[in-house]
Amino acid sequence: MQTLEALTRDALALGRGEFVPATPQTDEVARVMGICNACRYCEGFCAVFPAMTRRLDFTPTDAHYLANLCHNCGACLHACQYAPPHEFALNVPKAMAELRVQTYADHAWPPALGRLYQRSGLTVALALAGGLAxxxxxxxxxxxxxWHAPMAGNFYAVFPHNLLVGMFAPVFGWAVLALAMGVRRFWRGVSPGSASGAAVAEATHDALRLKYLGGGHGEGCNEADDRFTLWRRRWHHATFYGFLLCFASTSVATLYHYLLGLQAPYAVTSLPVLLGTFGGIGLLVGPAGLLWLNLHRAPLHGDPAQRPMDRGFIALLLLTSGTGLALLAGRDTGAMAALLAVHLGVVMALFATLPYGKFAHGIYRCAALLKFAIEKRQPNRLGVGDD
Known part of the structure; x- marks a missing residue:
């Protein structure tokens, strides 16, 4: 039976049009968390468990929040005395993963596009990238x-600058808007309270370090067996910072063009090209490592049904970095125009799928980390669970 506080919280969410209905996935997370709350063996493993101990029951909204706070490291599964084949069959990573994809679908904007999360698999990603290219x-x-005479890397001789802006600005703007609207609905639904500077700083620090991919005791995640490994965290770091470097490259090039009047092409030693090169390498190495781990991960870890979505996003990242580096290598050759067309098609496919694919997990996870940082600074009427 839910507490008065929980019922009030859901009533307020209903009034805002953000009520999250109970589903088999939310019920399973509530069941799992209820048993974990009584056991407390994994209390210090990650942010999920101290957040869990601040609750006596778990509404659907609580379940969605905790599911996005989970980083799927697998430590609690391997430590749990009630994991399969025990009759309780507790599998926290799987229960959380199955609910996370529902979070993305339920909070998708526009709502009609929420089902794309179930279809955003490897085939869809490759078909869209191939079709646009x-x-x-x-x-x-x-x-x-x-095939043409070498153009000294002058991309705008193939696709004029204004044409590229007209093609990509709407797609990128839509992706940003859709993600912002989705996370806004999630944020208002979990009723986090006011964010202090300290809470924002802590959440940012934890997100940039990928703190909770260090596993229960900082030794790493469990992937294929009971052994700990930090490779999942390292591959995520390479992917995350590779993406940021590529974004920084585009941003610097934009400033060069509009503020400084410096027109492309830029020298290989220029800041935009260097940032793009190192970012491309990170986006090649990181996703390749994540794909290897995804292919070898134990079936009990996470939700195997979501692996096509995972691999679709990884494939788009690999294609983006691979075609980008190929374009850099061949920009002074007669194949530059064809390489540019293929790269632009892949990048457009990546942007178009960002709000409705695996990329969304990072956005919702950051929101959950911020809520956790805010919640830690609020009075705990249960008297347990704080760091």
């Missing part, structure tokens, strides 16, 4: 030649 290649073939 083929379209741009065909445009080149119809208007000119796929």
């Amino acid at each position: 083929l379209f741009l290649v065909m445009v080149l073939a119809m208007t000119g030649s796929l």
